Amino acid sequence: MQTSRGQATTLRPDWLTRNSLWLLGVALLVPNLIGSAVNIGYNLIHIQPLLTADQERAFSRTILVYNVAVYPVAVYVWLWCVLSLRPSFRRLLDDGAVAAEPLAAARRRVINLPWYGSAVAAVCWFLCIPVFLVAMTAVAGPLDERLYWHLPISFLISGLMAITHGFFAVEITGQRLLFPVFFRDARPANTPGTLPLTLRVRGLIWAISAGVCPIASLVLLNLAPHDASRSSVWFPIAVGGIGIAFGMTTAWLVGMLVADPVVALRQAAQAVAAGDRDVHIPLLHADEFGPLIDEFNQMVAELGEKERLQQTFGLHVGHEAARQIMQRDPGLGGVDEEITVAFVDIRNFTARTAACSPAQTVGMLNMFLTEMVEVVEDRHGGMVNKFLGDGFMALFGAGGTHPDHADAATAAGREMLARLTDLNRRLGEHGHAPLQIGVGIHSGRAVVGSIGSPSRMEFTAIGDTVNVAARVEALTKLVGEPLLLTAATSALLRSSPPTEELPPQEVKGKALPLRICRVVG
Numbered sequence: 001m002q003t004s005r006g007q008a009t010t011l012r013p014d015w016l017t018r019n020s021l022w023l024l025g026v027a028l029l030v031p032n033l034i035g036s037a038v039n040i041g042y043n044l045i046h047i048q049p050l051l052t053a054d055q056e057r058a059f060s061r062t063i064l065v066y067n068v069a070v071y072p073v074a075v076y077v078w079l080w081c082v083l084s085l086r087p088s089f090r091r092l093l094d095d096g097a098v099a100a101e102p103l104a105a106a107r108r109r110v111i112n113l114p115w116y117g118s119a120v121a122a123v124c125w126f127l128c129i130p131v132f133l134v135a136m137t138a139v140a141g142p143l144d145e146r147l148y149w150h151l152p153i154s155f156l157i158s159g160l161m162a163i164t165h166g167f168f169a170v171e172i173t174g175q176r177l178l179f180p181v182f183f184r185d186a187r188p189a190n191t192p193g194t195l196p197l198t199l200r201v202r203g204l205i206w207a208i209s210a211g212v213c214p215i216a217s218l219v220l221l222n223l224a225p226h227d228a229s230r231s232s233v234w235f236p237i238a239v240g241g242i243g244i245a246f247g248m249t250t251a252w253l254v255g256m257l258v259a260d261p262v263v264a265l266r267q268a269a270q271a272v273a274a275g276d277r278d279v280h281i282p283l284l285h286a287d288e289f290g291p292l293i294d295e296f297n298q299m300v301a302e303l304g305e306k307e308r309l310q311q312t313f314g315l316h317v318g319h320e321a322a323r324q325i326m327q328r329d330p331g332l333g334g335v336d337e338e339i340t341v342a343f344v345d346i347r348n349f350t351a352r353t354a355a356c357s358p359a360q361t362v363g364m365l366n367m368f369l370t371e372m373v374e375v376v377e378d379r380h381g382g383m384v385n386k387f388l389g390d391g392f393m394a395l396f397g398a399g400g401t402h403p404d405h406a407d408a409a410t411a412a413g414r415e416m417l418a419r420l421t422d423l424n425r426r427l428g429e430h431g432h433a434p435l436q437i438g439v440g441i442h443s444g445r446a447v448v449g450s451i452g453s454p455s456r457m458e459f460t461a462i463g464d465t466v467n468v469a470a471r472v473e474a475l476t477k478l479v480g481e482p483l484l485l486t487a488a489t490s491a492l493l494r495s496s497p498p499t500e501e502l503p504p505q506e507v508k509g510k511a512l513p514l515r516i517c518r519v520v521g
Contacts, residue, residue, distance in 0.1 A: 020177030021089060025082045027169040028117040029075070035125070035162025042154040050144040055136055062135040066128065074124045081116045085109060085178070092181050107186065110178045111194040111286045114171040118163050125159030171197065179284040189290030196286035199258065261289040265296060277304035334449020334462070339398050340409040340441060340489060341466050342382070343473035344372060344416065345391035347436040356432075364432055365390070371419045380412040385460055391437075393469075395461055398448045406443050406492035413439040413483045414497075414519060440473025441485040443492050471507040472516060478505070479516070487515035497521045 016023065051059055088098050088106040098106070109116075129152050136143050136151075179188060189196070261283050268279045279300050281293050346352075346368065353361045369392070376382040382396040394412070397405025416439060424434035444465035450457040472484050479502060490499045498520045504513030 017093070017177060017181070020173070020181075021082050021086060023177065024113070024170060024173045025079050027173040028078060028121065028166045031165035031169055032121055032124075032162045034165075035158040038161065039154055039158035042150075042157065046150045047147065047154060050147050050150070051136075052139075052141055054141060055139045055143070058135055058139045059132070062132055066131060070124060070127070074120050078117060078120050081109065081113065081120075085182075089178075089181060092184070103182075104191075107182050107188070107191050108193045110174055110182050111188060111191055111196055113174050114167045114197070115195055117170045118167045121163045121166050122159065125155055125162065128155045128159075167197075175284065180282075183284050187290060187294050188284050188286035189294070191286065194286060196290075198287060202258070202287070258289075261285060261293060265293070268296065268300070272300055272303070334447040334451070335399075336445060336447050337398070337400070338405075338443065338445050339448065339461060339465070340396040340405040340443040340492075341446070341461060341469035342376075342394045342396065342409050342413060342439060342441045343388075343391065343470050344394065344437055344439050345388070345473055347438060347477060349390035352433070360432075364427065364435075367427070368423060368435060371423055372416050375415045375419060376412050379415060380408045382408060382412055386458075391473075393461075393466070395448065398461065404494055406441075406489045407494055409441050409443075410485060410489070410493060410519065413441055413485075417482055437482060438473050438476030439483045440469050440471070440476060441483075441489050442469035442472055443486070443489040444468070467509060468507070468514070471509070471514070475505050475507070475514075475516060479518075481518045483519055484516050485519070487517060490517045 047059070048056060085106050088102055090096075091098050132151055132155075133148070136147060188194075261281075264281050264283055268281050271279045277300060280297055283293055284290070285293060356364070369387070372392070373384050376384050376394045380396070381402045382394045383398055385393050385395050394409070396402055396409040396412070402408050416437070420435060420437060427434065442465055444463070446461040446463035446465040448461045450459050451462060452458050468486065472486060476482055476484050481502075484502075485499065487501060490501070493499070499517040500520045501515060501517045504515050507514045
């Protein structure tokens with residue numbers, strides 16, 4: 001079940017989910033029934049031959065009384081532990097509200113159920129040892145001393161196998177079926193008052209179930225005194241086979257509890273490395289994997305949020321500007337470097353807006369800027385630094401991204417004029433008069449970086465180079481050329497078309513006339 005971040009999942013219960021409490025009850029009974037089968041086989045081979053007729057009748061009566069008196073109570077206690085969750089379980093399935101205190105108690109019980117089941121099973125199995133020994137000693141006649149070995153061995157072997165496998169069976173069933181219901185909006189690992197099985201203890205129990213129990217069973221069988229004439233080689237083989245089968249089962253159960261989260265984390269990490277920021281691991285664990293999975297999901301969510309913020313940031317300041325801002329010191333200041341600055345302006349824009357509605361003006365501007373921004377940033381590696389109403393300022397070579405910044409700016413200016421021809425054709429289809437623009441380009445040194453206040457900054461270029469580029473753009477109207485560049489820019493050109501120097505022009509703020517050029521061809 002994959003959840004969206006920050007929202008609880010709406011459950012759509014299937015048959016397994018609706019009957020998960022009963023399945024959880026059965027999960028404990030199955031390993032204990034298998035353990036009982038092992039116990040019965042041991043009794044038939046090793047214990048019954050040691051009993052007299054009276055002792056055998058007493059043994060049978062004890063089995064009957066014990067099964068009738070103790071096991072129903074144990075089953076009742078276990079089912080009560082499980083089915084007491086039913087009121088909260090049903091409300092949660094129906095998306096109903098559960099009070100905080102009962103919900104917290106139910107969550108604690110869900111996590112601790114494997115321990116409850118193991119405690120009930122342990123009492124039932126290990127209580128058999130004193131009960132059956134007392135019952136046998138109460139019968140008239142001497143008791144074979146070998147029974148003091150075989151009775152405890154019988155219940156220890158069967159009980160340890162049943163208890164360990166019952167623990168894992170209940171834990172897996174609870175995680176798969178109950179955790180998604182009770183922990184939709186909570187983290188199991190953060191639930192107070194619980195005893196989740198740690199990975200170290202889990203490994204210890206696995207070692208006991210898969211290794212210690214079978215080996216100890218065979219060792220005890222070998223050490224226990226027995227009648228050589230009645231001994232059978234097949235029973236130790238059967239016990240060893242059953243021990244191996246239980247060990248393999250335990251390994252499979254532990255693998256589900258340990259390997260599944262590891263595999264899920266590895267696959268999710270690979271997906272994140274491939275660029276998927278919507279990955280969410282839906283596994284719920286109360287052990288060490290719980291916080292690890294939660295932190296991983298939180299990390300991916302923050303990465304996605306950061307990426308969305310960066311994308312949004314890039315849309316407002318330009319992707320190249322956003323990249324440089326994130327690479328540089330975010331404090332106030334900048335870097336003195338040689339760049340080329342281009343100013344682009346729509347001529348007679350004020351008069352045009354007077355004849356159009358605001359919506360028409362915005363639509364026309366968006367069409368114009370879409371084309372021009374693509375030329376500057378996608379085609380020639382520049383940076384549209386800021387929009388100026390009916391125009392914009394573009395930087396080329398900021399951050400050392402383009403050593404041939406003069407060529408790039410000149411080529412961008414020429415392509416913008418070429419694009420304008422096609423744009424005017426499309427504007428004419430919508431009833432708009434053709435646009436005319438002026439492009440002024442100048443190269444020189446400028447400080448590129450963040451200016452403003454500690455609470456609000458702007459990434460831009462500051463210096464005389466910027467002022468001169470703006471003056472050159474204004475000269476396009478006076479000279480009658482749509483594209484002008486200064487002699488400083490022309491001197492830096494390496495591969496652009498030749499230029500022709502025009503008469504020097506007086507500009508505001510400059511004592512000497514400004515040498516300007518136009519592109520030839």
